Amino acid sequence: MATATKTVSEEEEEVTTVKVNGSAVNGVPPVFTSSRELKVVFVLGGPGSGKGTQCSKIVETFGFVHLSAGDLLRAEIKSGNENGNMIQNMIKEGKIVPAEVTVKLLQKAMEESENDKFLIDGFPRNEENRAIFESVTGIEPQFILFFDCPEQEMERRLLGRNQGRVDDNIETIRKRFKVFVESSIPVVDYYETSGKVNKIDATKSVDKVFDSIRPLFDCFNHVSSNGYEEELTEAIKQHNINGSAVAITN
Ligand SMILES: Nc1ncnc2c1ncn2[C@@H]1O[C@H](COP(=O)(O)OP(=O)(O)OP(=O)(O)O)[C@@H](O)[C@H]1O
Numbered sequence: 001m002a003t004a005t006k007t008v009s010e011e012e013e014e015v016t017t018v019k020v021n022g023s024a025v026n027g028v029p030p031v032f033t034s035s036r037e038l039k040v041v042f043v044l045g046g047p048g049s050g051k052g053t054q055c056s057k058i059v060e061t062f063g064f065v066h067l068s069a070g071d072l073l074r075a076e077i078k079s080g081n082e083n084g085n086m087i088q089n090m091i092k093e094g095k096i097v098p099a100e101v102t103v104k105l106l107q108k109a110m111e112e113s114e115n116d117k118f119l120i121d122g123f124p125r126n127e128e129n130r131a132i133f134e135s136v137t138g139i140e141p142q143f144i145l146f147f148d149c150p151e152q153e154m155e156r157r158l159l160g161r162n163q164g165r166v167d168d169n170i171e172t173i174r175k176r177f178k179v180f181v182e183s184s185i186p187v188v189d190y191y192e193t194s195g196k197v198n199k200i201d202a203t204k205s206v207d208k209v210f211d212s213i214r215p216l217f218d219c220f221n222h223v224s225s226n227g228y229e230e231e232l233t234e235a236i237k238q239h240n241i242n243g244s245a246v247a248i249t250n
C-alpha cells in the first residue's frame, strides 16, 4: 500500500522547486514553500501618513489581507519571543529591526493565510528589507502605494492618535521622520525607476484619499478578458495622467 511519507529526495525537490513566483536570486532559489501565485502591494509613506487607515478600507472593499510589519513586530514583543526586548528597544528608538526578523514574520503570515492578495504595510522600510524579502520569497510587488504627506501633518496626526504606542511621542517621532527620509525614501526611489510607484496625496480627508486609491485596485475585482495585468497597467497610467505623479517632497 502506498504511504504519504516522502523520501528525502522528494522533500528536497519540494523545497527547491515549489516556489512562489519562483525565480532564483543570485542562483539561490527562494525558500518559500507555497505554490500559490501571490499578489503583493507594498504600502509606504511616512509615519502617520494614513497607511493603516487606508489599508483597512482596501481590505473591506477589495478582499486583500493587511499585513502591517509594525503590527507583526509589536505582536512578537507581546508573545514573549526571545527577540522581544531587541524589537521593543528598536521601536522605542524609531530604528529599523533587522530584516531577517521582519521577513520571517511576513513570510509566516503569508504562508498561514489562504488568501493570495496581500497589502504589506510599512515594508520595505530600507534596502535591506527589500533585498531580503525579494531573495527569500521571490516576490516582486504588483505596485507601490506611496502616501505623500508633509511632516507637520504627520506629526499632528501621530500626536493625536492615542493608541498608547511607545513611539508616538515627539522625541521618537522626530527620529522616525529622519529614518524615513534617510532609509525609506531610497526604496521608493528604487521602485520609481521601474514605474511601480503610485503616489497618493495623503493630506486629503480619509474618504477622498480612498477615492484616489480605488481605481488602482478595481482590476483585482473585475478581471477583463485581457486579464488584470492590462487593466492594472491602464489604471496606473490613468493615475499618473490625473496628476498624482508629482515629485517626492520629503
Ligand atoms: N486622511 C486623514 N486625515 C486625517 N487624519 C487621518 C487621515 N488618515 C489617517 N488619519 C489619522 O491619523 C492617525 C495616523 O493614521 P494611521 O495610523 O493610519 O497612519 P500610519 O501611516 O499607518 O502610521 P504608522 O506608520 O505610524 O503606523 C490616526 O489617528 C488616523 O485616524
Ligand SMILES: Nc1ccn([C@@H]2O[C@H](COP(=O)(O)O)[C@@H](O)[C@H]2O)c(=O)n1
Binding pocket: 047, 068, 069, 070, 071, 073, 090, 091, 092, 094, 095, 096, 097, 098, 102, 121, 122, 123, 124, 125, 129, 167, 176
Ligand atoms: N519594516 C519595518 C516596519 C516597522 N519597523 C519598526 O516598527 C516601528 C513602527 O512601525 P509602524 O509601521 O507601525 O509605524 C518602526 O518605527 C520600526 O521601529 C521596522 O523595524 N521594520
